[in-house]
Amino acid sequence: MRYFLKVVWAEAVKQHKNYFNNRTIYISLFIWPLFSFLSAYYSYSAFDVEGTLVSYINGKNILVFLMLGYMAMSFFRSVVQSAWNFSRERQSGTLEYIYLSTANRLAVLMGNALSSVFESSIVMLIFGLLIVFSNCDSINVNTIGVSIVLLLFIIMALLWGVFLNACFLYSRDTDFLFTILEEPMEIFAGVKVPIAIFPAWAKIISLIFPLTYVLEALRQVLLNGASISSISNTIFACVAIIVVLLSATLITIVVVEKHMRKTGNVVLF
């Protein structure tokens, strides 16, 4: 276990040195999500907010509702970027060296996602918390619920990142990742518009994204004062997703290594 954690830490430090050597990275990590958040917030001004069908959303807490969406998305978005960056290991030939070492593959992927999840989301997290605390009179928090959901949230974001990293051990063509996971996640995971009011077909698409479940749980415990028992279905779904993501990652790691041994190719496709 100590060795596993050592690899996780080493990979996290490596990723930090790779991507945080230039301050412009904070523009993509904070300014872009901030602009998107503000655009969504001001686009609400065109509507009569009190007319919404969702009972716990009103003119007072809609800012927090939206902020929670963008804050949560910044965690999941950062791991998409992490996977994109990880594919560069293949392009630059360093993946070969990782595979030649005795480092645990899962630990490498976890270190990469860990660095990304926490470092890339920290600015947005602080900003989000400031918004939440400055509007604390408009929220209805269930403290125990929040603690459990936050724990699930962090595990899910981390494992989503680990899983995406594992998928891109297989290929160097990662551009489509953004096309599939960036904007659709913003729309279908309920970041701007709650999934409760989605038409049936859009609800089915939303089920693909792990962010959908955990964001819904987070909003329920923070805005609606929901107890864990009242959102037990969502919690079970989150636990199930965690098990599926971890299993899928472990299987992918084995399959990819077998494939690489067979083809002898760690650099190209």
Add this chain to the structure above:
Amino acid sequence: MELKVLKATIKKEFQVRLRVYPISFMVGCILTSFYTTFGAWLMYHYFFRRQLSDSFSGLTGTSDYMSYAIVGSLMYLFVVRTCLNVSRTLMTELWEGTLESLMLAPFRRVAYFLGNMLLQTITTFGETAIATLIGVFFGLRIHEFNIIEFGIAVVLSLYCFFGVSLMLGCVMLYTRNTYITQNTLFTGMFLVCGITFPIEYLPTGLRLLGKLIPVTDCVSLMRAALLGGMGQGQFTQTALMALISGTIYIAFGMPLMKQAERLALEKMEG
């Protein structure tokens, strides 16, 4: 001479696109337009159940939110595609190693950039047509089509987008970075240029910033030409504002581009 450069640029760029054009760029931009439209559709029909705020109609001159948002997203697609290609022209030459030989050739930059712009305009019209069809499906309706106003809006938009592209190109060449600069401008424009909501909802600072970018006026002109809601006098005034700001962008953009080129050549290996 200038016409020759223009024709040569169009021919060269067309061949490059035919052979190595990254189709993912085109698909990505159309998808962005689709997601913007779809997000607006979800908000309007499902989240807020078609209940607009009291101020919306007064500020925009229309009560058709979907057409308002879709025209905005189509214009956004147009400006993004233009800026993406025209601004990055010299950066692409730098990456491909052809900037040095290009600079050795005795040609006028205006013709070179116009050539790129013309070709891009043709391509973008095709992409916008696809996005418009998607828009019609989500509720785009033309209420008061005025062909003269439409013509003025198109010409002024192209003129202004050319100016914005030049300025963006300067920043790209100077910083030698496209990813951060272009995406910061695009997300910023989406916020301050009235793409899906009237800029009057923004705080004063952001509203002023929006006024400084000619895209805001161009979007308003296009909406007026297709959806109505703007009087003749106001249309003329907005058109004049767009013309002036577009001219300022071009007047500053061209000499700045020369400076940026010089710097890029000096730092070519560094």
